[in-house]
Amino acid sequence: MSSEALVEISNVNFAYDSRAILKGINMSFPKGKLIAIMGLSGCGKTTLLRHIGGVLKPTKGYVKVDGQVIHDLDQEGLYKMRRKMGMLFQFGALFTDMTVFDNVAFQMREHTDLPEEIIHDLVMMKLHAVGLYGTQDLFPAELSGGMARRVALARTIALDPMLIMYDEPFAGLDPISLTVVGELIRRLNDALGATSIVVTHDVQESLKIVDYVYFISNGAIIAEGSADDIRNSDEAFVRQFVHGEMDGPIPFHYPGGNFSKDLGVRV
Amino acid sequence: MERSTLDLWVGIFVVAGIAALVVLAFKVGNLSTYNVSDSYSLQANFSNIGGLKAQASIKSAGVLVGRVTGISLDTKQYEAKVMMSIDSRYQFPKDTIGKILTSGLLGEQYIGLDPGGDTVMLKSGDEIKQTQSAVVLEDMIGKFLYNKAETGK
Amino acid sequence: MALVRSLRGIGSRVINAVWRIGYASRFFLMTLYYSGLSFRRFRLTVREIFFSGVMSLIIIIVAGMFVGMVLGLQGYETLKRYGSESALGSLVALSLVRELGPVLAALLFASRAGSAMTAEIGLMKATEQISAMEMMAVNPIARVVAPRFWAGVISMPLLAAMFSAMGVFGGYVVGVVLIGVDEGSFWSQMQGAVDFRHDVMNGVIKSVVFGVAVTVISLFEGYDAPPTAEGVSGATTRTVVESSLAILMLDFMLTAFMFGE
Numbered sequence: 006m007s008s009e010a011l012v013e014i015s016n017v018n019f020a021y022d023s024r025a026i027l028k029g030i031n032m033s034f035p036k037g038k039l040i041a042i043m044g045l046s047g048c049g050k051t052t053l054l055r056h057i058g059g060v061l062k063p064t065k066g067y068v069k070v071d072g073q074v075i076h077d078l079d080q081e082g083l084y085k086m087r088r089k090m091g092m093l094f095q096f097g098a099l100f101t102d103m104t105v106f107d108n109v110a111f112q113m114r115e116h117t118d119l120p121e122e123i124i125h126d127l128v129m130m131k132l133h134a135v136g137l138y139g140t141q142d143l144f145p146a147e148l149s150g151g152m153a154r155r156v157a158l159a160r161t162i163a164l165d166p167m168l169i170m171y172d173e174p175f176a177g178l179d180p181i182s183l184t185v186v187g188e189l190i191r192r193l194n195d196a197l198g199a200t201s202i203v204v205t206h207d208v209q210e211s212l213k214i215v216d217y218v219y220f221i222s223n224g225a226i227i228a229e230g231s232a233d234d235i236r237n238s239d240e241a242f243v244r245q246f247v248h249g250e251m252d253g254p255i256p257f258h259y260p261g262g263n264f265s266k267d268l269g270v271r272v
Numbered sequence: 273m274e275r276s277t278l279d280l281w282v283g284i285f286v287v288a289g290i291a292a293l294v295v296l297a298f299k300v301g302n303l304s305t306y307n308v309s310d311s312y313s314l315q316a317n318f319s320n321i322g323g324l325k326a327q328a329s330i331k332s333a334g335v336l337v338g339r340v341t342g343i344s345l346d347t348k349q350y351e352a353k354v355m356m357s358i359d360s361r362y363q364f365p366k367d368t369i370g371k372i373l374t375s376g377l378l379g380e381q382y383i384g385l386d387p388g389g390d391t392v393m394l395k396s397g398d399e400i401k402q403t404q405s406a407v408v409l410e411d412m413i414g415k416f417l418y419n420k421a422e423t424g425k
Numbered sequence: 426m427a428l429v430r431s432l433r434g435i436g437s438r439v440i441n442a443v444w445r446i447g448y449a450s451r452f453f454l455m456t457l458y459y460s461g462l463s464f465r466r467f468r469l470t471v472r473e474i475f476f477s478g479v480m481s482l483i484i485i486i487v488a489g490m491f492v493g494m495v496l497g498l499q500g501y502e503t504l505k506r507y508g509s510e511s512a513l514g515s516l517v518a519l520s521l522v523r524e525l526g527p528v529l530a531a532l533l534f535a536s537r538a539g540s541a542m543t544a545e546i547g548l549m550k551a552t553e554q555i556s557a558m559e560m561m562a563v564n565p566i567a568r569v570v571a572p573r574f575w576a577g578v579i580s581m582p583l584l585a586a587m588f589s590a591m592g593v594f595g596g597y598v599v600g601v602v603l604i605g606v607d608e609g610s611f612w613s614q615m616q617g618a619v620d621f622r623h624d625v626m627n628g629v630i631k632s633v634v635f636g637v638a639v640t641v642i643s644l645f646e647g648y649d650a651p652p653t654a655e656g657v658s659g660a661t662t663r664t665v666v667e668s669s670l671a672i673l674m675l676d677f678m679l680t681a682f683m684f685g686e
Contacts, residue, residue: 058560084562092560098553115563278475285479289583292590296522296625299612327623 011036011168011200012057016066019052026052027063028224039194039201041211043246044221045255050204053221054170057202058092059083070168088116091166095173097157099145105132105156106141112163131159134196135189151182155189162193168200169193175207183207187214208247212236220246310360311338312396316370316383317351322406324372324381330356332385337362340383356383365390366398372406381406449645456574456644459567469572470579477538477573478580482587484533489521489588492529493595496520500596501604513606514615517596518589522619522628523684526589528676531635534577534584535668539643542573543664546647547657555648570648574640581636582629589628627683634675639668 012034019027026049034040042050055061056068062076069075075086099108109128113119119127132138135155145153154174161169171190175183191214194201205211212218212232220228220235220243228235228243235243245253321343330338338358346353358364367388374381385400394400463470500516546569549555558565593615600606619625643664650660 060556060559084564087560087562090560092557094553094557094560096552098557100554100557101549101552111563112561115561115568279471281479282471282475285474285482285580286583288482289478289580289586292583292586293625293629295590296586296593296619296628297621299616327620 009036010034010069011071012202013069014053014056014066015069017053017056017063017068018065019049019056019061019063026224027056030066030221030224030226032219032226034200034202036200037194037198038216039191039203039214040217040219041203041205041215042219042221043204043206043208043211045206045246048221049224050221051172054092054172054202054204057168057170058090059086088112088164089166090168090170091161091164092170093154093157093161093172093174095176096150097145097153099153099157099160101145103144104141105137105143105145105148108145108156109141109160109163111160116164127163128159131163132156134162134193135159136185151178151185154178154182154186158186158189158193162197165197166199168202169197171201171203171205173205174203175205175210183210187211190214206246208249212247311357312360313341314356314358314364314394314396314398314400316354316356316400316403317346317349318354318370318372318403318405319351320405320408321352321354322372322381322408324354324383324406328380329382330358330385331382332362332364332387337385354383363393364400366392366394367402368394368400369402369404370400371404374407445649448649449641452645452648453641455566456571456641459564460571460575462567463572463575469568470575473573473576474580477534477542477576478584481534481537481580481584484537485530485584485588486591488529488533489526489591490595492525492588493517493521493592493597494599496525496592497596497599497604501600501606510606511610512614512618513596513600514611514613515618517600518593518615518619519624521589521592521596522624524628524676524680526592527585527628527631527635528672530585530588531581531632531639531672532669534581534636535639535643535672536665538577538580539639539664539668540661542577542640542643543647543650543661544657546570546573546644547650547652547660550648550650551652551657570644573644577640577643578633578636581639582632585628585632585635623683627679630683631676631679634679635672638671638675642668642671 010033012032014030014032017027017030018025030053032053042053044050052061056063057070057075059070059075059078067074067076070086071089073082073086075083078086099105100111103111106128109131110124113124113127128141129138132141135158137152137155137159140148140152140156145156148156158174174186174190178186187210190201190203193199203211203215212235215232217231218229218235219226220240222242228238228240230238235247238244238247242254244250245255251257324340324343326340326343328340329336330340338356340354341357342355344353344355345351364385365388367390369386369388371384371386372381373384388402496517497513500513500520501510504510504512504516546555549569555565555569558568597611601608601611646660646664646667647657650656
């Protein structure tokens with residue numbers, strides 16, 4: 006398996022309204038691997054995904070996808086690149102005015118000239134791959150959370166992308182769906198020979214399936230390594246995060262002054 | 273909604289809309305009597321056009337035969353020059369009289385054409401030589417008072 | 426002091442409004458630029474004509490009828506005083522075709538279809554459907570916004586015509602059938618008074634202009650709405666208010682231009 010990087014993030018800095026969100030990020034995503042980006046909410050993980058997708062432009066540094074600097078592409082080049090990428094949005098972002106079938110068939114109809122019979126077969130195959138063959142005529146509103154997530158997954162891999170990005174794929178799922186989604190992410194990555202980037206803060210599920218992990222805090226990478234490296238890490242923040250401890254480098258109390266002094270009580 | 277039912281309803285909608293437009297044009301408006309295609313132009317000079325406006329009707333024996341297309345002042349003779357567009361279906365003799373009339377007591381003014389007996393017809397660009405100007409209220413009052421003064425003597 | 430502060434507040438609101446108008450104009454131009462898809466795949470537009478045009482039919486027809494009926498009643502009362510009841514047909518028809526048809530139909534369209542478009546697009550944005558489309562390399566302006574724009578522009582004159590037609594019918598029902606105005610003079614005076622080019626066509630032009638304005642405002646407010654519940658609800662309110670004001674302002678300008686001396 007080639008370990009050549011599909012996505013290269015080099016010294017990326019990004020500020021929004023003079024607030025620095027990403028500070029000097031260096032990352033490399035080898036082809037065929039499943040990599041997780043973990044951290045607290047608001048640490049910059051979703052912003053990173055948006056950079057890789059070409060939605061945001063870094064203030065310093067560059068982001069290369071498949072050898073091309075994605076934020077330097079023009080509209081047409083960007084759209085061409087995006088056709089090779091798939092993104093699973095938080096909670097699915099299915100098109101609510103279309104059936105499951107139309108959702109999965111969307112990219113096929115927009116970007117290819119395939120006849121309807123072939124599209125029908127392809128959609129059925131994708132639905133079967135995520136275990137939802139038979140739901141094609143339902144509307145997203147009629148699906149449960151887990152099912153909607155899987156349909157969105159089927160839609161994401163509709164054109165067999167080379168890069169699949171997941172924004173909090175485990176958010177709000179029941180324990181069974183958690184395992185199902187996790188397994189599907191791994192299996193699809195290997196079956197398609199794709200590279201997957203999973204942004205999440207669900208430690209248990211992701212450590213089960215990933216090849217490599219990046220830990221982000223306050224816009225900088227504070228730890229990285231394989232799943233085992235992370236589990237056995239000595240880094241204080243990583244320990245607190247992985248074991249779900251209440252207090253540590255991330256304090257329990259919001260830094261907001263002295264409570265006992267406010268009440269006039271001696272502790 | 274099924275694709276075909278949706279198309280059906282949109283079709284009905286568009287047809288109904290166009291039908292409404294057609295009804296407005298023909299039944300409510302005057303499109304059937306309004307001949308847009310063939311017309312020829314005539315002109316006439318009046319010493320006073322009164323309240324005649326552009327787009328005013330031109331009628332003969334009460335039938336709409338054309339429209340006033342332009343009004344200007346002839347600075348050579350200080351008369352009002354009226355340009356008219358007449359439906360090509362109607363030809364008028366060279367000695368036709370053009371009068372400015374009022375429709376109803378307080379209605380708007382229009383041009384009435386009284387055909388003469390000449391066998392030669394007016395061609396496009398010709399001038400109607402005999403005209404009768406609009407009745408101006410002040411002149412009428414003046415004439416009335418003058419008459420009264422005369423008979424009162 | 427308080428005066429300076431309120432002036433500064435007004436100033437920033439004005440600047441904000443001007444900035445938004447600029448942003449909205451750029452949005453409008455982009456919609457026109459990406460309109461090719463709306464016609465190449467006309468199904469998309471047809472679908473939107475159904476949701477904004479066909480679904481507005483009932484309210485337009487009913488409202489048109491009632492407005493015509495009121496015109497018949499009020500018109501008769503006034504004309505009776507000058508002995509001109511026979512002019513009722515002209516009064517009803519001209520009022521509708523020149524003004525009430527285009528304006529009222531546009532106001533109703535803005536409240537019903539316009540606010541629905543705003544809410545729909547605002548919600549799509551809030552649930553990341555628009556971003557998802559972007560990431561799937563499908564231009565959301567071309568796929569979502571432009572078909573709705575053309576559907577609005579196509580539906581508006583048709584709805585206005587139906588409003589006017591129903592209004593004339595309503596005026597007829599009240600004037601001729603219920604009150605007893607002479608049927609012959611009702612229609613003949615109307616035909617004499619309503620000029621196709623001057624009145625009917627101008628009314629159609631007005632409704633097309635209103636259609637463009639209302640649809641652009643509705644789509645823009647939806648697209649620009651903050652992705653929250655309050656954001657979307659504020660956007661739908663703004664759509665109805667801004668559309669109504671735009672319709673009335675444009676109506677004045679167009680009327681002065683078309684019917685002025």
